[in-house]
Amino acid sequence: xxxxxxxxxxxxxxxxxxxxxxxxxxxxxxxxxxxxxxxxxxxxxxxxxxxxxxxxxxxxxxxxxxxxxxxxxxxxxxxxxxxxxxxxxxxxxxxxxxxxxxxxxxxxxxxxxxxxxxxxxxxxxxxxxxxxxxxxxxxxxx
Numbered sequence: 001x002x003x004x005x006x007x008x009x010x011x012x013x014x015x016x017x018x019x020x021x022x023x024x025x026x027x028x029x030x031x032x033x034x035x036x037x038x039x040x041x042x043x044x045x046x047x048x049x050x051x052x053x054x055x056x057x058x059x060x061x062x063x064x065x066x067x068x069x070x071x072x073x074x075x076x077x078x079x080x081x082x083x084x085x086x087x088x089x090x091x092x093x094x095x096x097x098x099x100x101x102x103x104x105x106x107x108x109x110x111x112x113x114x115x116x117x118x119x120x121x122x123x124x125x126x127x128x129x130x131x132x133x134x135x136x137x138x139x140x141x142x
Contacts, residue, residue: 040076059140
């Protein structure tokens with residue numbers, strides 16, 4: 001396995017933000033497999049390969065919004081960390097919420113980082129570039 005083989009799961013209900021992230025991947029020539037989910041329930045289905053969703057291959061990096069319908073990012077993290085087969089997945093929060101409570105709750109669920117969405121465009125590009133350096137530098141658990 002090479003670091004190029006890291007799968008990426010984007011979990012966000014905002015289509016404009018998803019497009020901006022996809023554009024950043026394209027501009028930075030990132031060819032990793034990218035999956036999308038509009039909420040935490042869909043994300044778990046992708047990670048488990050349930051209900052007709054394609055299973056996200058491991059190792060996986062999750063980019064997670066907090067404010068979503070059906071299952072919020074914090075609820076998703078609670079479920080993820082409680083699942084023995086998924087609990088080690090690396091998660092970065094990318095959200096508009098600067099609330100200290102959200103930050104604390106996310107880090108209590110062992111996220112790797114908490115990034116604030118500024119405006120679509122350059123801020124996504126810079127964040128994705130930083131994440132690319134991250135996943136190309138670290139070792140992922142099996």
